[in-house]
Amino acid sequence: MFGHYNKSKQFRHDLEALWEHLYRLSYSLCHEEYLAADLVQSTIETALVNRHKIPDADSLKRWSFKVLVNKWRDHCRTHKYHSDVDDENNLSYPDTPESNSQLKEEVRRIHAAMSKLKEEHREVLSLIAIEGFSYGQVANILDLPIGTVMSRLYRSRKSLREYLSISETKKKRSSSNIRSIK
Numbered sequence: 001m002f003g004h005y006n007k008s009k010q011f012r013h014d015l016e017a018l019w020e021h022l023y024r025l026s027y028s029l030c031h032e033e034y035l036a037a038d039l040v041q042s043t044i045e046t047a048l049v050n051r052h053k054i055p056d057a058d059s060l061k062r063w064s065f066k067v068l069v070n071k072w073r074d075h076c077r078t079h080k081y082h083s084d085v086d087d088e089n090n091l092s093y094p095d096t097p098e099s100n101s102q103l104k105e106e107v108r109r110i111h112a113a114m115s116k117l118k119e120e121h122r123e124v125l126s127l128i129a130i131e132g133f134s135y136g137q138v139a140n141i142l143d144l145p146i147g148t149v150m151s152r153l154y155r156s157r158k159s160l161r162e163y164l165s166i167s168e169t170k171k172k173r174s175s176s177n178i179r180s181i182k
Contacts, residue, residue, distance in 0.1 A: 010057075011051060011054070011060070014057045014060055014061075015044060015047055015048070015060065015064075018044075018060070018061060018064055019040060019044065021061075021065075021131055022039075022040045022043055022044075022064060022065070022068050023036055023037065023040045024130055024131065025065065025068060025069075025126055025127065025130060025131055026039045026040050026068060026072065028114065028122070028126040028130050029069075029072050029119075029122060029123065029126060030072065030075075031111065031115060035075070039068060039071050039072055039075065040068065042071055043064055043067045043068045043071055044064075046067050046071075047060065047063070047064055047067070062137060062140055062141060065127065065131070065133070065141045066140070066141045066142070066143075069123060069127075069141060069142060072123075076119065109164060109167045109168075110164070112163070112167065113160050113163035113164050113167065114160065116159070116163050117156055117159055117160065117163075118156075118159075120152055121152050121153075121155055121156035121159065122156065123142060124138060124142070124149055124152040124153050124156060125152075125153060125156040125157065125160070127141060127142075128149075128153055135149050135150055135153070
């Protein structure tokens with residue numbers, strides 16, 4: 001029915017190539033390295049078991065992201081998942097020249113702001129802004145009308161801007177309390 005794509009080496013290659021993209025989305029949803037990796041592994045296992053349902057590379061990509069989002073939702077339902085935005089020790093930074101204190105602070109602010117978004121808004125924003133999916137692709141992945149995707153994206157961007165501006169205001173206030181001593 002679908003040809004031989006799902007039995008080919010190309011299928012496995014395409015699936016392996018998706019790992020990094022799936023992990024990036026998974027991490028943006030859960031903010032935990034091990035959980036993100038587990039969700040991706042489970043998604044890839046599901047793809048291998050259901051390979052007969054996947055006709056080509058484009059379908060594999062959309063299908064895999066849809067499965068990953070559903071696995072995340074299942075995890076949230078079964079574990080009553082809530083992220084702790086105050087626990088910045090969970091963030092890890094590569095030991096590179098770019099990992100200076102300003103970069104770390106900016107990453108913390110963005111992480112905290114993203115964590116404050118509603119789950120439905122974070123999903124849409126992550127798929128579009130981080131993974132580069134079109135509105136139509138996100139609508140397909142999340143089983144939503146395209147208008148709902150656009151609305152959630154608008155609200156998530158607006159909320160993110162508000163959280164970041166509040167964070168910036170607090171940062172300015174705390175830095176203005178510092179006095180220099182001669």
